[in-house]
Amino acid sequence: MLKVGLTGGIGTGKSLIAKIFTLLDIPVYIADLKAKKLMNTNSDIREQLIQHFGIQVFDSDSNLDRGYLAKIIFNQPEALQKVNEIVHPVVRADFASWCLKYSKYPYVIQESAILFDTGLYKIFDKIITVTADKEIRIKRIIKRDLTTRELVEERMKNQLEESIKIEKSDYVIFNNLELVLPQVIKIDAFLRSLSKS
Numbered sequence: 374m375l376k377v378g379l380t381g382g383i384g385t386g387k388s389l390i391a392k393i394f395t396l397l398d399i400p401v402y403i404a405d406l407k408a409k410k411l412m413n414t415n416s417d418i419r420e421q422l423i424q425h426f427g428i429q430v431f432d433s434d435s436n437l438d439r440g441y442l443a444k445i446i447f448n449q450p451e452a453l454q455k456v457n458e459i460v461h462p463v464v465r466a467d468f469a470s471w472c473l474k475y476s477k478y479p480y481v482i483q484e485s486a487i488l489f490d491t492g493l494y495k496i497f498d499k500i501i502t503v504t505a506d507k508e509i510r511i512k513r514i515i516k517r518d519l520t521t522r523e524l525v526e527e528r529m530k531n532q533l534e535e536s537i538k539i540e541k542s543d544y545v546i547f548n549n550l551e552l553v554l555p556q557v558i559k560i561d562a563f564l565r566s567l568s569k570s
């Protein structure tokens with residue numbers, strides 16, 4: 374079974390593309406969601422987060438205080454690296470066991486904004502990058518999250534340049550004004566034929 378990575382910076386449209394692949398009956402592992410779930414439920418992660426960032430990292434209901442952690446890590450590269458070191462190995466193991474459930478499918482996808490940034494891309498047979506112009510991405514995220522330009526740019530600064538991702542990818546989906554559905558259908562057809570060969 375092929376393992377495919379789906380990546381792209383904040384606001385490029387990864388979630389939208391992931392939904393289309395799901396509609397094409399392809400299992401998709403959303404790393405962001407899984408990471409958040411594991412940060413709330415995995416005791417090793419919880420203990421290490423508390424050890425490094427204090428008890429305030431969880432709120433009074435014992436849920437991760439995302440705003441608190443975001444404020445720390447997206448301004449301090451060392452803190453971001455520490456969180457990545459704590460969380461990513463657990464997500465990696467979780468993905469490996471998740472894949473076992475889908476061995477009958479032609480391929481599976483992991484969606485993550487930071488596949489190249491973290492070196493995780495190496496475990497995938499093929500990588501798809503979704504890309505869009507910076508201004509369009511900023512406007513879409515401000516509208517989606519009711520956030521500010523500054524906060525979106527802060528996250529962008531912590532992610533690899535789009536051009537590097539594009540260069541390292543097998544397939545690129547352009548999501549400015551282009552139609553995305555035909556692009557996804559074409560890539561899906563390639564991947565299905567690859568899985569048969």
Ligand SMILES: CC(C)(COP(=O)(O)OP(=O)(O)OC[C@H]1O[C@@H](n2cnc3c(N)ncnc32)[C@H](O)[C@@H]1O)[C@@H](O)C(=O)NCCC(=O)NCCS
Nearest residue numbers: 382383404405408439442443456460464485486487528531
């Ligand atoms: C700091 C947290 C709690 C903020 O949560 P919040 O709901 O505000 O943002 P969300 O998770 O939706 O992230 C929005 C975007 O920020 C960017 N982002 C998230 N984590 C990272 C990271 N480790 N490095 C760079 N960019 C990141 C991505 O573009 C992501 O799509 C959360 O981002 C987090 O826990 N990150 C660390 C875990 C992680 O690396 N997750 C990514 C997939 S494994």
Ligand SMILES: Nc1ncnc2c1ncn2[C@@H]1O[C@H](COP(=O)(O)OP(=O)(O)OP(=O)(O)O)[C@@H](O)[C@H]1O
Nearest residue numbers: 382383384385386387388389390486513514517548
């Ligand atoms: N082609 C498009 N036209 C209009 N709006 C779009 C388009 N593609 C995505 N969007 C909107 O832009 C926003 C960002 O898209 P999406 O959530 O898919 O991005 P993402 O890459 O998953 O972002 P993040 O990294 O923050 O998770 C969403 O509100 C989505 O509905």
